[in-house]
Amino acid sequence: MYSDLVLEHFSNPRNVGSIPDADGVGLIGSSICGDMIKIFIKVKDNRIGDIRFQTFGCGAAIATSSMITEMVKGKTMEEARGVTNEAVAEALGGLPPGKMHCSNLAADAMNKALDDYEGKGPRKSRKPLIDKGFGVRGGREMPSEEMKRPPER
Numbered sequence: 309m310y311s312d313l314v315l316e317h318f319s320n321p322r323n324v325g326s327i328p329d330a331d332g333v334g335l336i337g338s339s340i341c342g343d344m345i346k347i348f349i350k351v352k353d354n355r356i357g358d359i360r361f362q363t364f365g366c367g368a369a370i371a372t373s374s375m376i377t378e379m380v381k382g383k384t385m386e387e388a389r390g391v392t393n394e395a396v397a398e399a400l401g402g403l404p405p406g407k408m409h410c411s412n413l414a415a416d417a418m419n420k421a422l423d424d425y426e427g428k429g430p431r432k433s434r435k436p437l438i439d440k441g442f443g444v445r446g447g448r449e450m451p452s453e454e455m456k457r458p459p460e461r
Contacts, residue, residue: 310367314368318370321361321374322377327348327349331350331351333420334346334416334418334423337413343366345369346362347359347373347377347417355384356380361373369414372397372400376391389422393415
């Protein structure tokens with residue numbers, strides 16, 4: 309069972325989107341469940357001035373992505389690196405055991421964005437994971453034209 313806060317962040321995620329001129333980008337996916345998270349950061353005065361995310365995944369993946377953006381916005385790089393996957397799950401009021409990997413993905417994607425900003429590893433694409441005109445239905449991404457079609461029975 310999900311906490312009210314997980315459901316709130318899933319239903320009304322914060323900081324959704326991309327930053328075309330991001331200073332750092334982190335992308336991570338899970339071969340176990342198929343979730344993908346891309347986090348974009350903009351740094352000003354060694355602090356995360358803006359952070360956005362795009363997530364293909366379950367409600368827990370969306371909620372943890374939303375929560376980590378709230379937790380690290382305005383923090384220094386060092387403070388942001390101190391936010392653990394356990395802290396993300398705790399801030400959401402806990403996650404079911406089978407969904408704890410979602411908090412790992414969110415924290416790992418954020419750390420990869422910091423690595424990208426600091427020049428560790430190859431630069432990541434600044435292109436959005438999800439283009440405008442896409443929506444979610446049935447837990448998968450589809451072009452918006454498909455959204456007009458009634459669901460198959």
